[in-house]
Amino acid sequence: MSSTSRARLGEEVWKLRTDKINAELVTLTYGSVVAQLCKDLDGDYAEVNKQLDKMGYNIGLRLIEDFLAKSNMQQKCANFRDTADVLSKVGFKMFLNITPTIANWSSDNKQFSLLFDENPLADFVELPDDGKAQSELWYSNMLCGVIRGALEMVQMSVDAHFVSDVLRGNDTTEMRINLIRYIEDEMPQDDE
Amino acid sequence: MNVSGWFEAVASCSSATTNSRSQALSLHPAASHRENLTSSSFKPPTPRPGHLPNMVVYAVLILNKAGGLIYQRDFNPGLQKLSSNDYLILAGTFHGVHAITSQISPTNETSSSGLEVLESENFVMRCFQTLTGTKFLIFAEPRQQNLDVVVRRVYELYADYVMKNPFYQIEMPIRSEGFDRHLNSYIKPHQ
Amino acid sequence: MNRDPSPFRTASTASTATSPTPKYANLTASTNLRYSLTRKSIYDRHLNRTKTSELSKSAFAFLFGEMVQYAQKKVYGVQDLEKKLNLHGYAVGQRFLELLLWRDGRTAKRETRILGILQFISHQLYRAIFQKQADTLEKVRENEDEYMISDNDPVVNTYISVPKEMSQLNCGAFIAGIIEAVLDGHCFPAKVTAHTAPNELWPGRTVFLIKFEPEVLEREALRVGS
16 A cells, blocks of 8 residues: 555545544643643653553553554554554544654664644643743653554554654654564464 | 354355455445444434345354453344353354464465354354454354445444443453444344 | 633633733743744644644544543542543633633623523533534523533543443533533532433433522522612
8 A cells, every 4th residue: 555545545534434523622631631640740740751651552552443443454564664654644644633744764664753743732732831841741742652552452562752842842843653573473372 | 053063164264365355455335324323413323335135143242362252242033042151162262263274374474364254054254353353253144245344333333332431441341331232223223 | 812721721820701811911021931933832823723623533532531541540439530520621611711702702792691601501612612502401490509401412421331330420520520610710600510311312311410609599689680
């Protein structure tokens, strides 16, 4: 499947097979979750990042089924470059109606960046002016967890983390995704 | 019907290159006809184009990644009920057979989709394994053709009413009133 | 400028719709925040930019589900869980109200009567958030201070099946929180709770019970009297 037909697939799934909801409801609800964590964890932003990642991971484990069911993808990606393409053009498209740009591939094709021109989670957001948040909090960190959880369910162990965010005053919002390994298919244990 | 009887059934095993895969990456033909069960304009689903008008689905089973039976439900009379223990054995046995048949392939590089269809005098069973390893087994009247459509729709309902339910723990048995209800209203009208 | 609905503004400092707007909204003078030089900050982006934007209902369902699961870890019972969801909704409702009234601009109206504010909620607010109106708005006959808004199929509950042992729970408490925030914002303090009230056609039908504080009724009585 070529990159353009993936883009078309993403469009089609978004247009025809996706029930929609007011974007601001999602944005504000996400904000409420992050703000609650900041309160619960007493402004320990490193912990907030961790918790957001963990929540995202839990979502990813479930969301992958919705992704597969609605996109009707039945074949594994041939390589990690394909995975990146599907992630951006179909995955992000069908859930958040954005297609982050894929860039900065490492020479071994195991690491790439997603550049977010738009980030619906962060509309309306300004980080707390406490001298800490802008250097410690990754506001959209849940997305990293979602990707990690979803790819793990299709036998890819990855690390995902933000390296820059316009909310921190950076010029870009960039997430780095790193393929750690493919998880081998395992025979059922009771089969030995 | 007992478990050993299963192996008298005709097993058809398709490799990754057969017809069933050729359309794998195109959108589902029924996509544009999908009923919107979730919006406020809820109405009982009507049979959609592509369905045999008198299709009878007997039962749906769902197996988790480890081959554990997490869902079993009968929709139409036609098959005797097995004991719950037999269902568990059936699930585990099928899981094992599926894993082995997935290795039967012309070359080392390509793997097979594994056992996809079982037929007997009394029923046909269609298995669909998702890329995550979850299996959906649909039992229907023999010689039913469009079970692919049914199985895809069941997968969608599973994604909606099981995966999005915060009270469901993944890999565990499914107790979801919403899933039961929607599955029922999807499958029953096809009698 | 002061009307940013940022999630980090706390409830106590959030200006409600009817409280006077602070005269000076000088955010930049005292801030230590860094802004990208090449990117527009939230102050440069038009607040109507996302007015008609849509995201997938799935994305919301997964987020909401995870919110419920997280809240569930730290509670002692159904009531406690509903309280947490209510608070999340409250935070969302405060911000939605500001957006709505800002968007209404000069035509924004300050509702001063109970019926007016309830209609605002079941029509304008509901349509803005859920793209539909609430299904019914009723007065509870036996209790002077209670009203009910019903929703046949609350968006937040579409995919949720509450387990039997928690049958009292209705995650619509989140929407109850939104309603409560909007009432508070208009100086109609009330408690709002969500209750499952299924009928044959709508197994997920939910009733939001609104119980006003006594002062609201006192004020209403004065207005009727005059």
